[in-house]
Amino acid sequence: MATAELNRDLSAIRRLIAKAKRYDLAFSAVGFLFLAFGILVFTALLVDMAVSGAGRLSLDFFANFPSRRAEGAGILSAWVGSVMVMLVTAAFAIPFGVAAGVYLEEYARKNWFTDVIEINISNLAGVPSIVYGLLALGLFVYQFGFGQSVLSAGLTLALLILPIIIVATRESIRSIPQIIREGSYALGATKWQTTSHHILPYSLPGILTGVIIGLSRAIGETAPIITIGALTFIAFLPPSPITSSPPYFNFEWLASGFTVMPIQMFNWTSRPEEAFQANAAAAGLVLIVMTLSMNAFAIYLRYRLRKNIKW
Amino acid sequence: MAAVLTPEITGATDANSAQALVLKAESKNFNFFYGAFQALKNINMPIYDRKVTALIGPSGCGKSTYLRSFNRMHDLYPGNRYEGEIMMYPDSVNILAPTIDPIEVRMRISMVFQNPYPFPKSIFENVAYGLRVRGVNKKSVLEDKVEEALRGAALWNEVKDRLDSLAFNLSGGQQQRMCIARALATDPEILLFDEPTSALDPIATGAIEELVHDLKERVTILIVTHNMQQAARVSDFTAYMYLGEMIEFGVTDTIFVKPKHKATEDYITGRFG
Amino acid sequence: MASTLEAQIKAVPTVLTEGRESGRLAFKFSRNIKERIIEGLLFLAAASSVLTTFGIVYILVSESWQFFKAVPITAFLTDTQWTPLFADAHYGILVLLCGTLVTSFVALLVAVPMGTIIALYLSEFASFRVREFAKPVLELLAGVPTVIYGFFALLFVSPILQFFFPNLPGFSMLSAGLVMGIMIVPYISSLSEDAMRAVPMALREGSYAMGATRFQTALKVVTPAAFSGIAAAYILGVSRAVGETMVVAIAAGMQPNFTLNPMEPAATITSYIVQVALGDLPHGSIGYQTIFAAGLTLFLITLAFNILGYILRRKYKESY
Numbered sequence: 001m002a003t004a005e006l007n008r009d010l011s012a013i014r015r016l017i018a019k020a021k022r023y024d025l026a027f028s029a030v031g032f033l034f035l036a037f038g039i040l041v042f043t044a045l046l047v048d049m050a051v052s053g054a055g056r057l058s059l060d061f062f063a064n065f066p067s068r069r070a071e072g073a074g075i076l077s078a079w080v081g082s083v084m085v086m087l088v089t090a091a092f093a094i095p096f097g098v099a100a101g102v103y104l105e106e107y108a109r110k111n112w113f114t115d116v117i118e119i120n121i122s123n124l125a126g127v128p129s130i131v132y133g134l135l136a137l138g139l140f141v142y143q144f145g146f147g148q149s150v151l152s153a154g155l156t157l158a159l160l161i162l163p164i165i166i167v168a169t170r171e172s173i174r175s176i177p178q179i180i181r182e183g184s185y186a187l188g189a190t191k192w193q194t195t196s197h198h199i200l201p202y203s204l205p206g207i208l209t210g211v212i213i214g215l216s217r218a219i220g221e222t223a224p225i226i227t228i229g230a231l232t233f234i235a236f237l238p239p240s241p242i243t244s245s246p247p248y249f250n251f252e253w254l255a256s257g258f259t260v261m262p263i264q265m266f267n268w269t270s271r272p273e274e275a276f277q278a279n280a281a282a283a284g285l286v287l288i289v290m291t292l293s294m295n296a297f298a299i300y301l302r303y304r305l306r307k308n309i310k311w
Numbered sequence: 312m313a314a315v316l317t318p319e320i321t322g323a324t325d326a327n328s329a330q331a332l333v334l335k336a337e338s339k340n341f342n343f344f345y346g347a348f349q350a351l352k353n354i355n356m357p358i359y360d361r362k363v364t365a366l367i368g369p370s371g372c373g374k375s376t377y378l379r380s381f382n383r384m385h386d387l388y389p390g391n392r393y394e395g396e397i398m399m400y401p402d403s404v405n406i407l408a409p410t411i412d413p414i415e416v417r418m419r420i421s422m423v424f425q426n427p428y429p430f431p432k433s434i435f436e437n438v439a440y441g442l443r444v445r446g447v448n449k450k451s452v453l454e455d456k457v458e459e460a461l462r463g464a465a466l467w468n469e470v471k472d473r474l475d476s477l478a479f480n481l482s483g484g485q486q487q488r489m490c491i492a493r494a495l496a497t498d499p500e501i502l503l504f505d506e507p508t509s510a511l512d513p514i515a516t517g518a519i520e521e522l523v524h525d526l527k528e529r530v531t532i533l534i535v536t537h538n539m540q541q542a543a544r545v546s547d548f549t550a551y552m553y554l555g556e557m558i559e560f561g562v563t564d565t566i567f568v569k570p571k572h573k574a575t576e577d578y579i580t581g582r583f584g
Numbered sequence: 585m586a587s588t589l590e591a592q593i594k595a596v597p598t599v600l601t602e603g604r605e606s607g608r609l610a611f612k613f614s615r616n617i618k619e620r621i622i623e624g625l626l627f628l629a630a631a632s633s634v635l636t637t638f639g640i641v642y643i644l645v646s647e648s649w650q651f652f653k654a655v656p657i658t659a660f661l662t663d664t665q666w667t668p669l670f671a672d673a674h675y676g677i678l679v680l681l682c683g684t685l686v687t688s689f690v691a692l693l694v695a696v697p698m699g700t701i702i703a704l705y706l707s708e709f710a711s712f713r714v715r716e717f718a719k720p721v722l723e724l725l726a727g728v729p730t731v732i733y734g735f736f737a738l739l740f741v742s743p744i745l746q747f748f749f750p751n752l753p754g755f756s757m758l759s760a761g762l763v764m765g766i767m768i769v770p771y772i773s774s775l776s777e778d779a780m781r782a783v784p785m786a787l788r789e790g791s792y793a794m795g796a797t798r799f800q801t802a803l804k805v806v807t808p809a810a811f812s813g814i815a816a817a818y819i820l821g822v823s824r825a826v827g828e829t830m831v832v833a834i835a836a837g838m839q840p841n842f843t844l845n846p847m848e849p850a851a852t853i854t855s856y857i858v859q860v861a862l863g864d865l866p867h868g869s870i871g872y873q874t875i876f877a878a879g880l881t882l883f884l885i886t887l888a889f890n891i892l893g894y895i896l897r898r899k900y901k902e903s904y
Binding site: 017020021023024027028030031032034035037038039041042044045048049052095096097099100102103104107108116117119120121122123124126127128129130131132133134135137138139142143159162163166190191192213216217219220221222223226227228229262265266269270277280281284287288291292295296299 | 615618619622623625626627629630631632633634636637639640642643644646647698701702704705706709710714718720721722723724725727728729730731732733734735736738739740766769795796797798799800802820823824826827828829830833834854857858861862867875876879882883886887889890891893894
Binding site: 382384387414415417418421422424426428430431432440441443444445490493494497 | 784786787789790791792793794795796797800804805808809811
């Protein structure tokens with residue numbers, strides 16, 4: 001028997017094992033190298049932005065409108081626009097997303113329609129963002145008549161990040177042990193009382209993490225906003241929501257034309273003059289710092305809040 | 312190297328010694344630690360060549376821990392520590408020594424687990440896996456060895472027509488026998504069984520026990536079982552373990568009829584555990 | 585005594601006729617209404633996802649309908665030119681599909697091997713510390729806005745590539761595809777790694793017990809066992825590559841070009857839509873409608889991949 005003899009021949013076994021271990025080592029090295037390469041590219045990206053654009057960062061940069069002269073151009077309209085659009089996005093996405101997540105986890109029965117909803121959400125997560133832009137263009141801008149406005153943009157992005165928030169809500173709720181719910185029901189609480197007093201507060205950290213990740217994705221989205229027709233060269237700000245005369249608060253800003261950070265960067269990148277490229281890099285740097293810090297904050301939050309939970 | 316029966320072995324008589332028991336392995340002052348927790352305390356146990364040795368004892372007594380030390384399974388997880396020796400003969404090598412490659416040990420000592428976990432491959436490829444790992448790739452050699460192993464595991468007649476179908480499709484008992492064939496295909500010197508029938512129905516259990524009886528003519532067997540009747544049925548020698556210590560070791564027939572230690576007697580008669 | 589016991593039992597009334605009547609019945613009714621309303625509202629929120637899909641399908645189909653009234657579908661699918669804004673207009677979607685195909689192919693050529701190997705490495709080989717560091721970094725990589733990747737492709741990667749291929753134009757599918765590949769690596773690696781880690785340790789033990797090394801176990805046992813999850817990761821990577829917009833819009837040029845040569849610039853379905861949106865097309869013109877026809881094509885392609893990926897992911901979640 002070949003292998004019986006093999007077993008007795010220790011040196012043959014050792015050579016065999018040594019050869020197999022060489023593959024082990026080789027793959028380990030290759031895997032590490034690929035990982036390192038990926039991280040290297042990421043670092044190169046960051047460094048490229050920083051080197052090309054850091055020189056343009058100044059207080060003026062944040063306070064100036066874009067202009068034809070690269071040196072004087074700034075991102076004022078862009079970042080104000082981004083903030084306004086984010087407000088609208090958050091205002092729609094958070095209530096709808098959390099409500100949908102709560103319904104699917106706590107209330108939905110196992111029937112075909114629930115399956116349809118779940119497949120839908122899974123599919124929407126994979127729809128290219130530009131298709132959302134087409135939806136917004138056809139429906140919001142023209143058919144509903146919202147026009148090329150902050151409102152349209154906010155609604156579009158809200159739809160885009162809805163799956164992210166729904167999934168985060170569901171995962172967070174799912175991690176709450178059944179015992180907690182049973183304890184609440186056993187004391188005579190109704191479903192909504194259990195949900196609002198227990199489920200929502202306990203799942204808040206996970207929901208918050210999902211919201212932050214969703215918003216950071218929304219800030220960086222360009223394609224759907226271009227499709228709606230965000231203006232790429234605007235030298236004005238949307239009207240301020242807060243005014244000094246009654247009623248002190250208005251909604252005119254929702255209907256206004258606007259631009260956002262990634263579009264400003266896109267516009268400057270498309271210009272052949274090198275000076276604009278420096279502007280683009282600077283805008284990109286601001287954008288990357290915004291999104292990365294939001295993402296990092298979300299990851300940190302998830303880690304920290306998970307530590308305090310005892311289940 | 313023949314070893315002499317020592318007086319501590321319960322039931323040792325001249326009648327036993329007439330069979331010329333040969334020592335295949337033995338643990339010497341063997342201690343094992345999971346981190347800071349000492350799971351095995353000073354185990355000194357002989358394993359005789361081509362005999363079935365059973366390890367019995369209540370849950371948590373360390374019998375699986377002891378078994379898994381023989382093929383260095385503990386090396387896969389951090390924080391574990393061996394102290395003492397497990398000597399394997401005839402080479403007289405301590406398989407726990409840091410200088411010894413665990414992979415080498417696993418090539419000579421095979422294991423059958425409690426839950427049959429067939430690889431997601433065909434029956435043929437499952438049984439041939441150990442051979443392929445050893446660099447045996449010639450089709451004719453593989454086919455012969457696979458057939459031999461499946462016959463040895465009493466599974467050949469049931470699967471010979473569907474060697475290429477997925478192993479998942481076999482019944483629980485058949486899967487376990489296939490895992491035994493998988494372990495046999497590489498001609499191990501020692502075969503370790505970790506509660507091999509606790510997941511099986513009585514008929515499958517009976518088939519496996521019969522298999523163990525047939526296999527011991529070719530290979531040394533160490534079997535962990537929580538079923539005392541099974542130990543009494545299949546083994547030649549039995550070790551009773553409790554809380555990490557080996558309380559008693561001896562010839563099976565004698566241990567189950569007239570154990571030396573009260574603790575053993577309490578466990579066997581069901582007064583405890 | 586039996587008789588006295590019987591007597592005692594008979595003496596107890598069998599129906600509770602006395603006792604305090606609770607007024608909680610009324611309370612329960614109104615409470616029920618409130619619960620029902622809340623449940624209804626929550627249901628509407630969940631169902632809004634279905635509305636969104638309806639909205640997308642409705643708008644794409646209705647605008648494309650107008651388009652296909654003017655342009656026969658056979659021409660759309662077979663014409664080899666895409667010049668919707670010229671006087672002599674051609675509407676061959678194949679041209680744009682070609683651009684999408686080539687850029688996606690280049691991207692996957694990078695992302696699939698790199699993502700799989702990284703996943704295998706992190707799941708089976710890497711130490712705890714390496715994994716704890718690498719996983720958040722990969723997650724951050726996935727969070728970078730795509731417009732930044734586009735900038736990077738155009739102004740950093742392209743010049744480097746031109747150093748190796750002097751004839752490479754400033755805009756090329758190669759440059760866009762490579763950067764898109766790096767962008768997709770985190771998706772593929774994280775999904776594949778989840779699938780691999782879901783394989784139970786007992787299966788690996790079975791392999792190690794036979795004397796296999798880590799690489800042999802990873803290749804011959806873990807990877808086949810995690811196969812459907814890994815395939816799902818690939819499919820979703822494809823879907824992501826096909827739907828990507830900004831990287832190709834910035835770095836691949838927006839010239840429709842019917843070629844399989846990655847060293848040339850080309851337009852994809854997505855970059856074409858951007859190009860039109862940047863311009864000024866009157867609402868309702870055929871030029872306007874082309875973007876919906878293109879968008880419908882894109883939607884159908886990614887829908888097919890998403891459904892496939894969903895089925896595969898369900899399969900791997902079930903088997904273990």
